[in-house]
Amino acid sequence: MNPYNTPSPALPWWKTTPSVLVLLALVALLGAFSFGLGFVVMIAAMVAVWVLPPWRRFAKIGATFGAFLLLTVGAGLGGQLDESGTKQPDAKAREDGKLNAEPMSSPTPAKVAKAADYTGKPLNEAEKSAHSAGFTTGHHDAAGDDRSIIMRSGWTVCFQEADTTAKSIGFAAVKSDEPCPEKDGGPLPWPKMPEVVGATYDTAAKDLKQAGIDLDSITLDDVYLDIDTPTAEEAAEDGNEWRVCFQSPDKGTKVTSTTTVSLDLGRWTDVDLVQDCPKAKDTTYKIPANDPEYESDNSTSEENGSTGSGSSSSSGGSTGGGSVGTVHPGSFCSPHGATGVTKAGTRMVCGPGSDGRNRWRSS
Structure with a gap:
């Protein structure tokens, strides 16, 4: 017997091409009624395609994609059948529905979201909160100068206009160190x-605060050469003793965020000999004995007097001293040996300093 002429044995029926095609058809059929059952059959059909029939590789790949397509088509047809069944009830069911139907209440109108009030808040925080509430936002310069808003954290919301239907809010803002105008687009009320x-x-x-000027932004200075500049706390502590001798800017000038407000102060009480402001700041001494020129003038007069009287003095000046009241440590003084006290009550004496000139030193 010639082995090349011997016919190949017949395949079992479940390995034949028709049986596999029937299994693929079941995928669409069962998928129309149950997607889960159709999915299981699809898996079985895919395994059968790759194991049972002696197909070429490309045919098996095509049959695999065909199984997916058949399941999709079957599931779609099943959905259409269910939808058509719900859309076309029988006549009896329609009649029963009409008889048993109860009067339907009118639908409740949807609640319109109300925008919160964000005025006075930093622009970046206001926009963040508005976005969280479901609103879209926009912003512009409330001063009407059409300035670009770049760093929103440095701007404050003055006005807002909300459209609850469109769920949008428009913010009008100014820089954080600026006052809000009376209305959107108005001038800044400096x-x-x-x-x-x-x-x-x-x-x-009190007058500055009432005018709307921040006291923390005010610069203080003294008007005498021998008096230290007080801090704001020191000036407030003895507020009835310090007097304003000069001010900047002048009365009626607008004070903007870039304006420097300064007060030049002089201090005196009822017991002080000098109770008037000087003609100009940093030109005079509150205590005349602190003036370097005072020493030379006094020495000259004393020197002339001692010559006329025949008395002798090796220093050419008085050594008798005497108390001159409140003094500033380190300031020039005269005459030599004079005494005084500091603001804190420390006893001071007039004597030569490191530069050889008489200065107030602790005794």
Whole structure:
């Protein structure tokens, strides 16, 4: 027997091509009724395609994609059948529905979201909160100068306009160190400098605060060469003793965020010999004995007097001294040996300093 002419044995029926095709058809059929059952059959059909029939590789790949397609088509047809069944109830069911139907209440209108009030908040925080509430936002310069808003954290919301239907909010803002205008697009209401020259520090501070000027931004200075500049706390502590001798800017000037407000103060009480402001700051000494020129003038007069009287003095100046009241440590003094006290009550004496000139030193 010639082995090349011997016919190949017949395949079992479950390995034949028709049986595999029937299994693929079941994928679409069962998928129309149950997607889960169709999915299981699809897996079985895919295994059968790759194991049972002697197909070429490309045919097996095509049959695999065909199984996916058949399941999709079957599931779609099943959905359409279910939808058509729900859309076309029988006549009896329609009649029963009409008889048993109860009057339907009118639908409740949807609640319109109300925008919160964000005025006074930093622009970046206001926009973040509005976005969290489901609103879209926009912003512009409330001063009407059409300035670009770049760093939103440095701007403050003055006005807002909300559209609850469109769920949008428009913010009008100014820089954080600026006052809000009276209305959107209006001019900035900068405060004007009041007249405080001649007033005590307490009265001046009250007038400045009433005008809308921040006291923390005010620069203080003294008017005498031998008096230290007080801090704001020191000036407030003795507010009735410090007087405003000069001010900047002048009365009626607008005080913007870039304006430097300064007060030049002089201090005196009822027991002080000098109770008036000098004609110009940093030109005179509150205590005349602190003036270097005072020493030379006094020495000259004493020297002339001692010559006329025949008395002798090796230093050419008085050594008798005497108390001159409140003095500033380290300031020039005269005559040699004079005594005084500091503001804190420390006893001081007039004597030669490191530069050879008489200065107030602790005794």
